[in-house]
Amino acid sequence: MNLLLISNSTMAGEEYLLWPRPHIQNFLQENSITEVCFVPYAGISLSSEGLEASYDIYAEKVTSVFKMLGAKLVSVHTSDDPKQMIREAQAVVVGGGNTFHLVFQLQSFGLMEVIRERVKKGLPFMGWSAGSNIACPSLMTTNDMPIIEPISFKTLGLIPFQINPHYLDANPTGHGGETREQRINEFLIVNKNTKVVGLREGCLLSVKDGKLKIIGSKSLRVFEYGQEPKEIDPGQDISFLLH
């Protein structure tokens, strides 16, 4: 498999999809990708004209970035036969937004199976935020609000562990809600055999030739039931998480 799993599209105050551009460009070049198939279903709040208009705006934003990086973009929401579009794609790119809405739509259109099958056979897959979450066995470590009920919490299962994107160490000062670490510990209590990776903003995971690497500006935090969390620095081979 060939995966690029990005924590977040954009650092606060920066241009859209700026920080991961060099990594996206490498990914495109290494895999000789000239056109990507984009999945915009997580992006629902970009237009007051309805979901289709919101997807249009989302696809346009991402198109302009990919154009700079030398690749065309087609969006599944523009096709009458999204399954066929996935079957013919050179690469799949899944944008962030609301994970529940993304999963709901992928399940409604029957796209989960098609994407899973092709990516497991080598189709390059890239996602950020919600798009990285769906590479996991389930959506259970998303930060998003459950605004719509999907058919199932199961997602693509491309990797055997869970990612928590936008991983954050602390709450705003004075706020009494659960910290991210407390939330992940709750997940581990009812899912004792699944590891969770806290992927901080400005970081990504790369899966290639059976190897898993952490790339970016911050360390990654690995949570496992009954163990102290581990910090792992960027650049390390963390392929043990794949087994």
Place this chain on the structure above:
Amino acid sequence: MNLLLISNSTMAGEEYLLWPRPHIQNFLQENSITEVCFVPYAGISLSSEGLEASYDIYAEKVTSVFKMLGAKLVSVHTSDDPKQMIREAQAVVVGGGNTFHLVFQLQSFGLMEVIRERVKKGLPFMGWSAGSNIACPSLMTTNDMPIIEPISFKTLGLIPFQINPHYLDANPTGHGGETREQRINEFLIVNKNTKVVGLREGCLLSVKDGKLKIIGSKSLRVFEYGQEPKEIDPGQDISFLLH
């Protein structure tokens, strides 16, 4: 109906369940409640010895507060027949924690229906955080991580609007994830006819004699599809939300 829906158990740095004690005491006295039936299923991370031990610790913590306020506490998790315990209760008290786990357990034990039926007929109901969330039509405005898949997102539906407990205005500085307001706006996009109330910490909603009031130290933020959010000060009658 007779409801006390509390945003959060505890202000950062304070003693457990300290700030809402006067309100809880009033509620107990006004309704001549001498014993409450406690639902601990949201509290799963209080012991490493397993869920039952965690519920024990949770029930004990809450028992000691209610004792000070003059009421006994029995916890549903200690009963062989939790439905019967609810049927015989003088009041139901639902503690906070993970909303998905709470809903999963209430559905598994068939308690949703029993609680709904009795509370709609006048049984006093009190909840905080996750416990307030389940008074809404669904769990869709929880802040919690979806660590377990419930049978359905539907909850008690005691009130016709959604509460977002622990409502928070801003993200920690420099963090690029969605703000709470953005998340709620996403909810409204796919649930256009449901209002959402952002209930800040230190605040609660009281439903009594068909009237709804906001009580506490901060204003409440009401979100409605296609409208600017409204701030409503404590002490106001906001019964319009019930219609």
